[in-house]
Amino acid sequence: MRIAIVTGASSGLGREFVRQLEHFYRELDEIWVIARREERLVELKKEMKTYVRVFAGDMEQSLVYKQVKNRLENQNPDVRMLVNAAGFGKIGTVSDVAQEDKNLQLRMIDLNCRGLTEMTCVCLPWMSRGSRIVNLASAAAFCPQSGFAVYAATKSYVLSFSRGLGAELKDKGIWVTAVCPGPVDTEFFQVSGSAGSLMKESVMAEPYDVVRQALLDVREKKELSVYGAAMKGAEAAAKLLPHSLVMKAMEKWGR
Ligand SMILES: NC(=O)C1=CN([C@@H]2O[C@H](COP(=O)(O)OP(=O)(O)OC[C@H]3O[C@@H](n4cnc5c(N)ncnc54)[C@H](OP(=O)(O)O)[C@@H]3O)[C@@H](O)[C@H]2O)C=CC1
Numbered sequence: 586m587r588i589a590i591v592t593g594a595s596s597g598l599g600r601e602f603v604r605q606l607e608h609f610y611r612e613l614d615e616i617w618v619i620a621r622r623e624e625r626l627v628e629l630k631k632e633m634k635t636y637v638r639v640f641a642g643d644m645e646q647s648l649v650y651k652q653v654k655n656r657l658e659n660q661n662p663d664v665r666m667l668v669n670a671a672g673f674g675k676i677g678t679v680s681d682v683a684q685e686d687k688n689l690q691l692r693m694i695d696l697n698c699r700g701l702t703e704m705t706c707v708c709l710p711w712m713s714r715g716s717r718i719v720n721l722a723s724a725a726a727f728c729p730q731s732g733f734a735v736y737a738a739t740k741s742y743v744l745s746f747s748r749g750l751g752a753e754l755k756d757k758g759i760w761v762t763a764v765c766p767g768p769v770d771t772e773f774f775q776v777s778g779s780a781g782s783l784m785k786e787s788v789m790a791e792p793y794d795v796v797r798q799a800l801l802d803v804r805e806k807k808e809l810s811v812y813g814a815a816m817k818g819a820e821a822a823a824k825l826l827p828h829s830l831v832m833k834a835m836e837k838w839g840r
Protein backbone atom coordinates (compact mmCIF):
# COMPACT_ATOMS: atom_id res chain seq x y z
CA MET A 586 0.00 0.00 0.00
CA ARG A 587 1.37 3.38 -1.02
CA ILE A 588 0.56 6.34 1.19
CA ALA A 589 1.37 10.01 1.82
CA ILE A 590 1.33 11.54 5.30
CA VAL A 591 0.55 15.23 5.76
CA THR A 592 0.76 17.11 9.07
CA GLY A 593 -1.05 20.42 9.53
CA ALA A 594 -3.69 19.21 7.08
CA SER A 595 -6.66 21.01 8.66
CA SER A 596 -5.94 24.34 6.95
CA GLY A 597 -3.70 26.43 4.72
CA LEU A 598 -0.70 24.84 3.04
CA GLY A 599 -1.08 21.37 4.57
CA ARG A 600 -4.69 21.09 3.40
CA GLU A 601 -3.68 22.35 -0.05
CA PHE A 602 -0.94 19.68 -0.25
CA VAL A 603 -3.56 16.99 0.43
CA ARG A 604 -5.83 18.38 -2.29
CA GLN A 605 -3.08 18.59 -4.91
CA LEU A 606 -1.34 15.32 -4.00
CA GLU A 607 -4.26 13.39 -5.44
CA HIS A 608 -3.51 14.90 -8.87
CA PHE A 609 0.30 14.81 -8.68
CA TYR A 610 0.56 11.23 -7.35
CA ARG A 611 -2.24 9.17 -8.78
CA GLU A 612 -0.79 5.91 -7.48
CA LEU A 613 -1.48 6.75 -3.80
CA ASP A 614 -3.81 4.32 -2.00
CA GLU A 615 -4.29 6.44 1.12
CA ILE A 616 -3.41 9.88 2.49
CA TRP A 617 -2.96 10.09 6.25
CA VAL A 618 -3.71 13.52 7.70
CA ILE A 619 -2.76 14.94 11.09
CA ALA A 620 -3.91 18.05 13.00
CA ARG A 621 -5.86 18.91 16.16
CA ARG A 622 -9.16 20.01 14.53
CA GLU A 623 -10.77 16.70 13.73
CA GLU A 624 -13.90 18.21 12.13
CA ARG A 625 -11.74 19.98 9.53
CA LEU A 626 -9.91 16.75 8.71
CA VAL A 627 -13.22 14.91 8.34
CA GLU A 628 -14.47 17.64 5.96
CA LEU A 629 -11.31 17.27 3.89
CA LYS A 630 -11.73 13.48 3.85
CA LYS A 631 -15.24 13.92 2.40
CA GLU A 632 -14.03 16.02 -0.53
CA MET A 633 -11.23 13.62 -1.54
CA LYS A 634 -11.43 10.68 -3.95
CA THR A 635 -8.42 8.98 -2.34
CA TYR A 636 -9.06 7.32 1.04
CA VAL A 637 -8.05 9.73 3.82
CA ARG A 638 -7.15 8.36 7.27
CA VAL A 639 -7.65 10.93 10.02
CA PHE A 640 -5.30 11.27 13.01
CA ALA A 641 -6.72 14.01 15.23
CA GLY A 642 -4.08 14.93 17.75
CA ASP A 643 -1.82 17.54 19.24
CA MET A 644 1.73 17.25 17.92
CA GLU A 645 3.02 18.95 21.05
CA GLN A 646 1.98 15.74 22.88
CA SER A 647 3.39 12.24 22.38
CA LEU A 648 0.14 10.31 21.75
CA VAL A 649 -0.37 11.15 18.08
CA TYR A 650 3.17 10.01 17.15
CA LYS A 651 2.46 6.67 18.87
CA GLN A 652 -0.83 6.33 16.98
CA VAL A 653 0.85 6.97 13.62
CA LYS A 654 3.71 4.58 14.49
CA ASN A 655 1.30 1.82 15.57
CA ARG A 656 -0.69 2.19 12.37
CA LEU A 657 2.52 2.06 10.30
CA GLU A 658 3.59 -1.10 12.14
CA ASN A 659 0.19 -2.73 11.61
CA GLN A 660 -0.21 -1.86 7.94
CA ASN A 661 3.43 -1.80 6.82
CA PRO A 662 2.79 0.71 3.99
CA ASP A 663 5.26 2.29 1.59
CA VAL A 664 5.36 5.96 2.64
CA ARG A 665 5.91 7.72 -0.69
CA MET A 666 5.70 11.21 0.77
CA LEU A 667 5.76 12.94 4.14
CA VAL A 668 4.71 16.60 4.20
CA ASN A 669 5.59 18.32 7.47
CA ALA A 670 3.34 21.40 7.41
CA ALA A 671 2.17 21.74 11.03
CA GLY A 672 3.65 24.89 12.52
CA PHE A 673 2.90 28.35 13.80
CA GLY A 674 4.52 31.73 14.45
CA LYS A 675 3.90 34.74 16.67
CA ILE A 676 4.84 38.27 15.70
CA GLY A 677 6.37 40.42 18.48
CA THR A 678 9.64 40.84 20.33
CA VAL A 679 10.85 37.87 22.35
CA SER A 680 10.13 39.65 25.64
CA ASP A 681 6.68 40.95 24.60
CA VAL A 682 5.57 37.52 23.43
CA ALA A 683 6.98 35.92 26.60
CA GLN A 684 5.17 38.43 28.78
CA GLU A 685 1.89 37.69 27.06
CA ASP A 686 2.35 33.91 27.33
CA LYS A 687 5.55 32.57 28.87
CA ASN A 688 5.22 29.15 27.17
CA LEU A 689 4.19 30.18 23.68
CA GLN A 690 7.64 30.49 22.12
CA LEU A 691 8.75 27.24 23.75
CA ARG A 692 5.68 25.54 22.29
CA MET A 693 6.59 27.04 18.90
CA ILE A 694 10.06 25.50 19.08
CA ASP A 695 8.49 22.25 20.20
CA LEU A 696 6.07 22.01 17.27
CA ASN A 697 8.11 23.61 14.49
CA CYS A 698 11.38 21.79 15.30
CA ARG A 699 10.87 18.81 17.60
CA GLY A 700 7.50 17.82 16.14
CA LEU A 701 8.76 17.95 12.56
CA THR A 702 11.86 15.96 13.50
CA GLU A 703 9.90 13.35 15.46
CA MET A 704 7.35 12.79 12.68
CA THR A 705 10.23 12.40 10.20
CA CYS A 706 11.90 9.79 12.45
CA VAL A 707 8.59 7.93 12.87
CA CYS A 708 8.06 7.73 9.08
CA LEU A 709 11.61 7.13 7.82
CA PRO A 710 11.69 3.34 8.35
CA TRP A 711 8.70 3.06 5.98
CA MET A 712 10.24 5.16 3.21
CA SER A 713 12.05 3.70 0.22
CA ARG A 714 13.79 4.69 -3.01
CA GLY A 715 11.90 7.56 -4.64
CA SER A 716 10.10 8.62 -1.43
CA ARG A 717 9.97 12.33 -0.64
CA ILE A 718 10.09 14.40 2.52
CA VAL A 719 8.67 17.92 2.18
CA ASN A 720 9.39 20.27 5.07
CA LEU A 721 7.63 23.62 5.41
CA ALA A 722 10.40 26.04 6.31
CA SER A 723 9.88 29.69 5.29
CA ALA A 724 11.64 32.64 3.69
CA ALA A 725 12.10 33.58 7.37
CA ALA A 726 14.76 30.84 7.41
CA PHE A 727 17.11 32.88 5.24
CA CYS A 728 18.05 35.54 7.80
CA PRO A 729 17.38 36.36 11.47
CA GLN A 730 14.33 38.59 12.02
CA SER A 731 13.81 40.98 14.88
CA GLY A 732 10.17 40.98 15.94
CA PHE A 733 9.85 37.38 14.70
CA ALA A 734 13.07 36.01 16.20
CA VAL A 735 11.98 32.63 17.59
CA TYR A 736 9.87 31.80 14.54
CA ALA A 737 12.69 32.69 12.10
CA ALA A 738 15.12 30.61 14.18
CA THR A 739 12.80 27.59 14.09
CA LYS A 740 12.59 27.89 10.32
CA SER A 741 16.39 28.14 10.02
CA TYR A 742 16.44 24.85 11.92
CA VAL A 743 13.98 23.32 9.45
CA LEU A 744 16.04 24.49 6.46
CA SER A 745 19.34 23.27 7.94
CA PHE A 746 17.80 19.98 9.09
CA SER A 747 16.29 19.39 5.64
CA ARG A 748 19.61 19.95 3.88
CA GLY A 749 21.55 17.73 6.26
CA LEU A 750 18.94 14.98 6.14
CA GLY A 751 18.75 15.23 2.35
CA ALA A 752 22.50 14.64 2.12
CA GLU A 753 22.21 11.62 4.45
CA LEU A 754 19.38 10.06 2.43
CA LYS A 755 20.64 10.75 -1.09
CA ASP A 756 22.25 7.32 -1.51
CA LYS A 757 18.98 5.68 -0.48
CA GLY A 758 17.16 7.64 -3.20
CA ILE A 759 14.97 9.50 -0.68
CA TRP A 760 14.70 13.20 -1.54
CA VAL A 761 14.13 16.06 0.88
CA THR A 762 12.75 19.45 -0.17
CA ALA A 763 12.54 22.49 2.11
CA VAL A 764 9.70 24.78 1.05
CA CYS A 765 10.49 28.43 1.78
CA PRO A 766 7.55 30.70 0.97
CA GLY A 767 7.13 34.33 1.90
CA PRO A 768 3.73 35.40 3.22
CA VAL A 769 0.90 33.09 2.08
CA ASP A 770 -2.78 33.85 2.56
CA THR A 771 -3.72 31.23 5.19
CA GLU A 772 -4.87 31.16 8.82
CA PHE A 773 -1.20 31.55 9.76
CA PHE A 774 -1.65 35.29 10.30
CA GLN A 775 -4.72 34.78 12.53
CA VAL A 776 -2.40 32.91 14.88
CA SER A 777 0.76 34.99 14.42
CA GLY A 778 -0.94 38.38 14.47
CA SER A 779 -1.51 40.47 11.38
CA ALA A 780 1.23 40.65 8.74
CA GLY A 781 0.53 44.36 9.08
CA SER A 782 3.01 45.69 6.54
CA LEU A 783 2.43 46.90 3.01
CA MET A 784 5.49 45.00 1.91
CA LYS A 785 4.07 41.71 3.18
CA GLU A 786 0.61 42.42 1.81
CA SER A 787 2.07 43.23 -1.60
CA VAL A 788 3.85 39.87 -1.91
CA MET A 789 1.12 37.73 -0.30
CA ALA A 790 0.82 34.47 -2.27
CA GLU A 791 -2.05 32.02 -2.70
CA PRO A 792 -1.69 28.55 -1.13
CA TYR A 793 -2.61 26.89 -4.44
CA ASP A 794 0.33 28.51 -6.27
CA VAL A 795 2.88 27.87 -3.51
CA VAL A 796 1.93 24.20 -3.20
CA ARG A 797 1.82 23.65 -6.96
CA GLN A 798 5.33 25.11 -7.29
CA ALA A 799 6.50 23.02 -4.32
CA LEU A 800 5.17 19.78 -5.82
CA LEU A 801 6.82 20.57 -9.17
CA ASP A 802 10.11 21.22 -7.35
CA VAL A 803 9.68 18.03 -5.32
CA ARG A 804 9.17 16.07 -8.54
CA GLU A 805 12.46 17.53 -9.80
CA LYS A 806 14.19 16.51 -6.53
CA LYS A 807 15.05 20.13 -5.69
CA GLU A 808 16.55 20.78 -2.26
CA LEU A 809 14.72 24.10 -2.01
CA SER A 810 11.39 25.40 -3.24
CA VAL A 811 11.08 29.18 -3.25
CA TYR A 812 7.89 30.61 -4.74
CA GLY A 813 7.89 33.94 -6.59
CA ALA A 814 10.39 36.56 -7.69
CA ALA A 815 10.20 38.54 -4.44
CA MET A 816 11.23 35.60 -2.26
CA LYS A 817 13.90 34.49 -4.74
CA GLY A 818 15.24 38.05 -4.39
CA ALA A 819 15.10 37.76 -0.59
CA GLU A 820 17.03 34.48 -0.74
CA ALA A 821 19.69 36.05 -2.97
CA ALA A 822 19.93 39.15 -0.74
CA ALA A 823 20.42 36.99 2.36
CA LYS A 824 23.19 35.08 0.57
CA LEU A 825 25.01 38.09 -0.84
CA LEU A 826 24.56 40.87 1.72
CA PRO A 827 25.58 41.08 5.38
CA HIS A 828 22.63 39.89 7.47
CA SER A 829 22.83 43.07 9.57
CA LEU A 830 21.94 45.05 6.44
CA VAL A 831 19.10 42.74 5.42
CA MET A 832 17.74 42.88 8.99
CA LYS A 833 17.76 46.71 8.93
CA ALA A 834 15.87 46.71 5.64
CA MET A 835 13.36 44.19 7.07
CA GLU A 836 12.86 46.37 10.17
CA LYS A 837 12.21 49.40 7.99
CA TRP A 838 9.87 47.84 5.42
CA GLY A 839 9.17 44.29 6.52
CA ARG A 840 6.78 44.61 9.46
N1 LIG B 1 1.28 31.28 5.70
C1 LIG B 1 2.52 31.74 5.59
O1 LIG B 1 2.74 32.94 5.35
C2 LIG B 1 3.68 30.81 5.69
C3 LIG B 1 3.62 29.61 6.37
N2 LIG B 1 4.74 28.83 6.46
C4 LIG B 1 4.73 27.57 7.21
O2 LIG B 1 3.84 26.68 6.57
C5 LIG B 1 3.30 25.77 7.51
C6 LIG B 1 1.78 25.77 7.36
O3 LIG B 1 1.30 27.06 7.71
P1 LIG B 1 -0.06 27.63 7.12
O4 LIG B 1 -0.77 26.59 6.38
O5 LIG B 1 0.24 28.89 6.45
O6 LIG B 1 -0.81 27.98 8.49
P2 LIG B 1 -2.20 27.48 9.05
O7 LIG B 1 -2.35 28.17 10.36
O8 LIG B 1 -3.26 27.63 8.03
O9 LIG B 1 -1.97 25.91 9.28
C7 LIG B 1 -1.21 25.41 10.35
C8 LIG B 1 -1.52 23.94 10.51
O10 LIG B 1 -0.74 23.42 11.60
C9 LIG B 1 -1.60 22.68 12.46
N3 LIG B 1 -1.15 22.72 13.83
C10 LIG B 1 -0.88 23.82 14.58
N4 LIG B 1 -0.54 23.47 15.82
C11 LIG B 1 -0.62 22.11 15.87
C12 LIG B 1 -0.39 21.14 16.88
N5 LIG B 1 -0.02 21.50 18.12
N6 LIG B 1 -0.56 19.85 16.58
C13 LIG B 1 -0.96 19.46 15.34
N7 LIG B 1 -1.16 20.32 14.34
C14 LIG B 1 -1.00 21.63 14.60
C15 LIG B 1 -2.96 23.38 12.31
O11 LIG B 1 -4.01 22.47 12.64
P3 LIG B 1 -4.88 22.49 13.99
O12 LIG B 1 -4.99 23.90 14.45
O13 LIG B 1 -6.17 21.87 13.55
O14 LIG B 1 -4.12 21.60 14.91
C16 LIG B 1 -2.97 23.67 10.83
O15 LIG B 1 -3.44 22.55 10.12
C17 LIG B 1 3.79 26.24 8.88
O16 LIG B 1 4.87 25.44 9.25
C18 LIG B 1 4.22 27.67 8.63
O17 LIG B 1 5.24 28.05 9.51
C19 LIG B 1 5.91 29.18 5.87
C20 LIG B 1 6.01 30.35 5.19
C21 LIG B 1 4.92 31.24 5.03
Ligand SMILES: N[C@@H](C=O)C(=O)O
Pocket residue numbers: 674722723724725766767768769
Ligand atom coordinates in the same frame (compact mmCIF):
# COMPACT_ATOMS: atom_id res chain seq x y z
N1 LIG C 1 7.07 33.88 5.50
C1 LIG C 1 6.02 34.17 6.42
C2 LIG C 1 6.07 33.22 7.50
O1 LIG C 1 6.68 32.19 7.43
C3 LIG C 1 6.12 35.58 6.89
O2 LIG C 1 6.87 36.31 6.28
O3 LIG C 1 5.42 35.95 7.83
